Amino acid sequence: xxxxxxxxxxxxxxxxxxxxxxxxxxxxxxxxxxxxxxxxxxxxxxxxxxxxxxxxxxxxxxxxxxxxxxxxxxxxxxxxxxxxxxxxxxxxxxxxxxxxxxxxxxxxxxxxxxxxxxxxxxxxxxxxxxxxxxxxxxxx
Numbered sequence: 001x002x003x004x005x006x007x008x009x010x011x012x013x014x015x016x017x018x019x020x021x022x023x024x025x026x027x028x029x030x031x032x033x034x035x036x037x038x039x040x041x042x043x044x045x046x047x048x049x050x051x052x053x054x055x056x057x058x059x060x061x062x063x064x065x066x067x068x069x070x071x072x073x074x075x076x077x078x079x080x081x082x083x084x085x086x087x088x089x090x091x092x093x094x095x096x097x098x099x100x101x102x103x104x105x106x107x108x109x110x111x112x113x114x115x116x117x118x119x120x121x122x123x124x125x126x127x128x129x130x131x132x133x134x135x136x137x138x139x140x
Contacts, residue, residue: 065078080121
């Protein structure tokens with residue numbers, strides 16, 4: 001997919017949500033998000049094996065406010081808000097999720113569900129929100 005197509009895809013708030021993407025496309029996604037002036041945040045989850053580590057890594061990458069409660073509900077609340085990171089759209093790229101997915105598949109699925117729900121709520125306001133998980137080519 002070329003960068004023009006990526007920009008059009010990212011701009012479509014009605015299609016945003018939580019998705020797997022080709023691991024080789026991170027730079028192109030970043031460039032497309034930049035063209036749209038979207039917030040693009042790459043979150044490295046390498047070495048994370050539990051919910052606490054994942055939440056801490058996400059909170060740090062997105063510079064969550066002090067009131068972040070370090071649980072799934074608080075994550076959803078912060079992702080629904082993002083007033084400290086104003087942008088016309090959001091692209092979160094979660095790198096190196098394999099270890100965590102293996103150690104905590106239920107938690108991994110909860111995060112995907114939260115990403116989908118948050119995207120739906122943002123879409124109601126005409127804002128694209130993407131939670132993208134790169135996987136090696138051929139595993140999509």
